[in-house]
Amino acid sequence: xxxxxxxxxxxxxxxxxxxxxxxxxxxxxxxxxxxxxxxxxxxxxxxxxxxxxxxxxxxxxxxxxxxxxxxxxxxxxxxx
Numbered sequence: 001x002x003x004x005x006x007x008x009x010x011x012x013x014x015x016x017x018x019x020x021x022x023x024x025x026x027x028x029x030x031x032x033x034x035x036x037x038x039x040x041x042x043x044x045x046x047x048x049x050x051x052x053x054x055x056x057x058x059x060x061x062x063x064x065x066x067x068x069x070x071x072x073x074x075x076x077x078x079x080x
Contacts, residue, residue: 002059004066005050006079007031009042016080017045020063024050049079 003024009015017039021027028047034040053059065071 002053002056003050004053004059004063006048006066006075007039007045008048008080010044010046012042015042016048018063018066018075020059 002020002022004018004020005024005027007017007019007028009017017031019027024047028045030036031039031045032043034043039045051062053062066075
């Protein structure tokens with residue numbers, strides 16, 4: 001299963017992150033341990049939502065969409 005996830009910083013609630021993974025628990029732990037350049041500055045993180053896909057292509061396409069202007073507007077209306 002491939003997951004597209006949205007994170008929000010608990011220390012800086014205006015900071016958000018959109019990503020993709022196959023293991024949600026490990027990926028959140030990496031973000032909270034400071035492994036990523038962007039996410040290390042705003043730890044700790046929490047899931048806002050995640051969505052599972054059987055196909056990596058569909059997950060990648062949805063993640064790419066969420067990172068566009070219209071995708072960010074969609075996420076703001078429905079998820080954040």
